Amino acid sequence: MEFKTLLTSAAIVALSAGFASAQDDATLSVDGEVIKTRADAPAFAENLDTVYSGWHFRTGETQVLQMDDFENPAFVFVDQGVDLFDKVEGSEGKACASCHEDVADFAGLRPTLPRVENGELVTMEDLVNECRTDRMGAEPWKYSGGQMTAVTALIGLQSRGMSINVAVDGDAASFFERGKDLYYQRVGQLDMACSNCHEDNYGVMIRADHLSQGQINGFPAYRLKNAKLNSAHGRFKGCMENIRATPFKVGGDEFKALELYLAARGNGLSVETPSVRN
Numbered sequence: 001m002e003f004k005t006l007l008t009s010a011a012i013v014a015l016s017a018g019f020a021s022a023q024d025d026a027t028l029s030v031d032g033e034v035i036k037t038r039a040d041a042p043a044f045a046e047n048l049d050t051v052y053s054g055w056h057f058r059t060g061e062t063q064v065l066q067m068d069d070f071e072n073p074a075f076v077f078v079d080q081g082v083d084l085f086d087k088v089e090g091s092e093g094k095a096c097a098s099c100h101e102d103v104a105d106f107a108g109l110r111p112t113l114p115r116v117e118n119g120e121l122v123t124m125e126d127l128v129n130e131c132r133t134d135r136m137g138a139e140p141w142k143y144s145g146g147q148m149t150a151v152t153a154l155i156g157l158q159s160r161g162m163s164i165n166v167a168v169d170g171d172a173a174s175f176f177e178r179g180k181d182l183y184y185q186r187v188g189q190l191d192m193a194c195s196n197c198h199e200d201n202y203g204v205m206i207r208a209d210h211l212s213q214g215q216i217n218g219f220p221a222y223r224l225k226n227a228k229l230n231s232a233h234g235r236f237k238g239c240m241e242n243i244r245a246t247p248f249k250v251g252g253d254e255f256k257a258l259e260l261y262l263a264a265r266g267n268g269l270s271v272e273t274p275s276v277r278n
């Protein structure tokens, strides 16, 4: 909504003419571990040379919050994730921890998701809910709800520092193409595509916010704006609303395809979960 007055496509073009890209060249390290926040762009992202984490586009004040897990407000929710992981629920009388003894065993999972299983595109949220319904006899969690993001943050954290490496070929190819089409498709009253902001104009200031490439290597992400963890689909939804488009369904096929495409645009960046953003 706040973009309405400023962001006509013409305004965007005018803006981009006057600004150079403004990602900074700081280094993100967390407790001494360096997180890779820039990488050579994957070959398919033909309009980019380098991919940058959204961290580079935040102010110094926001950046430091992510450099120390004691300062990072997302860890309140990660702790809730630990409790949920140990909580017995459902008709089988089991907790996640009954079967997954050590959450650290999930190291390596986050960088590969979403992935295709038996012809279907599967996200982390799908895997968690499948265990809840089919293995615990419990209700699925709301796709972008607080319980889900707490646990997906906990599981994602186990891969922090590992390079994103999402497959886009083979079974994944058709989903990748769909995600790509959605990324470049103009929608909404402002008639804009994701690419108009996050590819053509990253680095530009819009309404006191600094446009990033819209990478998802840090999700779920803690946002200062709403003081909670936000799923990638929640973020996609917000961006679509900002351009006055009717958002696709959170957890639905379109956002899953978009997630695959966006995740792959970040291939080579480190998993940063849980990140801190505006």
Ligand code: HEC
Pocket (backbone or CB within 6 Å): 085, 094, 095, 096, 097, 098, 099, 100, 106, 109, 124, 127, 128, 131, 132, 135, 136, 151, 155
């Ligand atoms: C009754 C045993 C059981 C319970 C309880 C259970 N899971 Fe699972 N889970 C499995 C099995 C079996 C698999 C598939 C084999 C594997 O990858 O370990 C699996 C797979 C997964 C995967 C995908 C792992 C991968 O590498 O592909 C995730 C993520 C996961 N479970 C999370 C959870 C969470 C979170 C909970 C609690 C909400 C939970 N599971 C509860 C047995 C269980």
Ligand code: HEC
Pocket (backbone or CB within 6 Å): 003, 007, 053, 054, 055, 057, 183, 192, 193, 194, 195, 196, 197, 198, 206, 209, 210, 211, 212, 213, 214, 215, 216, 218, 221, 232, 235, 236, 239, 240, 242, 243, 258, 277
């Ligand atoms: C009108 C410009 C605009 C459009 C169009 C737009 N966004 Fe955004 N988006 C923003 C702004 C502003 C932010 C917050 C600053 C930033 O990280 O870029 C943002 C943030 C994001 C982030 C968070 C990045 C991070 O590191 O935390 C993701 C992911 C994202 N957008 C995805 C999308 C997707 C997917 C689309 C298309 C459906 C889209 N955006 C369309 C303006 C836009």
